[in-house]
Amino acid sequence: MVTAIIGLQWGDEGKGKVVDFLASNFQAVVRYQGGHNAGHTVYYNGQKFIFHLLPSGVFCNQSTCIISGGVVVNPLKLLEELEQLAAIDLKIENFYLSEDAPLILPFHQQLDIVFEESRYSKIGTTRRGIGPAYEDLYGRRAIFIRDLKDEKQFRSKVEILLGYYNQIFKSFAARQMKLEEFIDDYLSAGSKLNEYIADTRKVIANLLERGKRILMEGAQGFLLDITFGTYPFVTSSHPGVAGIFTATGINHKELTRVIGISKAYTTRVGEGPFPTELSDDFGKRLRDLGAEYGSTTGRPRRVGWLDLVALKYAVRINGVDEIFITKLDVLDQLEEIPLAIGYQLKRERFSDFSPAVEFLEQVKPVYKKFKGWQKSLKNVRKVNDLPVEALKYLNFIAEFLETKIRYVSVGTEREETIVID
Numbered sequence: 001m002v003t004a005i006i007g008l009q010w011g012d013e014g015k016g017k018v019v020d021f022l023a024s025n026f027q028a029v030v031r032y033q034g035g036h037n038a039g040h041t042v043y044y045n046g047q048k049f050i051f052h053l054l055p056s057g058v059f060c061n062q063s064t065c066i067i068s069g070g071v072v073v074n075p076l077k078l079l080e081e082l083e084q085l086a087a088i089d090l091k092i093e094n095f096y097l098s099e100d101a102p103l104i105l106p107f108h109q110q111l112d113i114v115f116e117e118s119r120y121s122k123i124g125t126t127r128r129g130i131g132p133a134y135e136d137l138y139g140r141r142a143i144f145i146r147d148l149k150d151e152k153q154f155r156s157k158v159e160i161l162l163g164y165y166n167q168i169f170k171s172f173a174a175r176q177m178k179l180e181e182f183i184d185d186y187l188s189a190g191s192k193l194n195e196y197i198a199d200t201r202k203v204i205a206n207l208l209e210r211g212k213r214i215l216m217e218g219a220q221g222f223l224l225d226i227t228f229g230t231y232p233f234v235t236s237s238h239p240g241v242a243g244i245f246t247a248t249g250i251n252h253k254e255l256t257r258v259i260g261i262s263k264a265y266t267t268r269v270g271e272g273p274f275p276t277e278l279s280d281d282f283g284k285r286l287r288d289l290g291a292e293y294g295s296t297t298g299r300p301r302r303v304g305w306l307d308l309v310a311l312k313y314a315v316r317i318n319g320v321d322e323i324f325i326t327k328l329d330v331l332d333q334l335e336e337i338p339l340a341i342g343y344q345l346k347r348e349r350f351s352d353f354s355p356a357v358e359f360l361e362q363v364k365p366v367y368k369k370f371k372g373w374q375k376s377l378k379n380v381r382k383v384n385d386l387p388v389e390a391l392k393y394l395n396f397i398a399e400f401l402e403t404k405i406r407y408v409s410v411g412t413e414r415e416e417t418i419v420i421d
């Protein structure tokens with residue numbers, strides 16, 4: 001009944017395209033964690049759209065789109081996205097926003113920036129206030145979407161929380177913030193969003209009772225998971241399957257299929273270890289071939305070879321049933337393509353991944369090299385039409401991960417995809 005789409009790397013695996021490609025087989029698409037740190041790119045009628053909050057299924061008319069209570073929401077940003085769609089005359093008919101979604105308020109963003117610029121932490125965050133908003137949730141002082149419904153109560157809750165943040169800002173010699181700077185904008189956004197606010201657990205349960213198929217759209221990637229990722233260089237939520245259960249109200253028996261997404265190589269934005277990183281001119285070439293610039297922040301992404309050790313870890317913990325390889329066409333011109341199949345540290349060889357930063361910063365990848373196909377894959381639609389070198393590369397990945405590769409993307413458009421039966 002429920003299928004999950006999980007990014008298996010450090011985010012930016014191409015989830016926007018994948019969800020858009022698969023959405024027509026589902027009656028609902030649910031964003032279950034993260035916030036507008038995500039940037040899911042979808043090409044629709046030749047036009048590029050980047051969704052930060054809305055589920056990437058919005059272009060499938062029959063899909064219900066849901067933002068669950070696990071997502072931290074900046075209502076102003078959500079409205080901007082809805083307006084972007086209204087500008088092309090697309091009103092999503094069935095859109096639900098969880099009343100339980102914690103709000104991102106302007107002081108969360110200021111704190112995110114203050115921390116990034118302090119000596120305490122330099123994570124390379126998207127500076128959108130994601131971490132501080134989740135901190136408030138776990139600190140049991142969060143303010144939720146549902147609070148926007150009662151103006152008086154909302155003002156009073158925000159005023160108290162702002163007092164707390166201004167104390168922190170004082171100790172960092174950062175700017176004091178005032179309620180008047182933003183409160184009216186939030187209330188006005190709240191009333192515009194009112195028609196969408198719902199108990200999404202009930203909406204989801206009701207869809208399942210009626211036998212509808214639901215797609216859970218993860219944001220970021222599993223190696224950025226707060227528990228399983230390369231802590232502290234992680235995001236503040238659970239991009240893996242665990243995040244679905246803490247956010248949507250479905251139970252583990254209802255999740256019947258997990259599709260893991262991986263690029264044909266690896267990228268990472270922000271700080272943190274990256275064993276297969278290419279820091280040389282070749283890395284720059286690969287970055288340009290793959291247009292690897294952040295869709296949310298525009299930052300150049302760090303690029304490197306595919307790391308099967310890390311991927312195997314993500315596949316196992318998320319119980320991945322099938323793999324969707326994206327951007328295989330980016331490797332079209334390369335003469336040789338290495339795949340990391342182990343790590344070496346001093347004299348010791350490791351075949352298992354550990355997210356410990358100290359370990360990953362020291363290991364050297366052990367590569368198996370593959371001959372490149374040096375042909376354009378853009379027009380390939382059938383697996384049998386793939387060059388033999390590309391097939392060897394894909395087959396090795398599937399065997400190493402002991403998981404079937406079901407889909408291969410060879411371009412940005414929805415139809416530039418190979419389905420392997």
Ligand code: IMP
Nearest residue numbers: 011012037038124125126234235269270
């Ligand atoms: P935050 O999520 O803004 O707190 O950033 C924490 C880390 O996650 C940083 O390394 C970000 O670059 C990374 N990150 C957050 N969202 C995304 C994403 O959607 N794609 C890739 N990296 C992300």
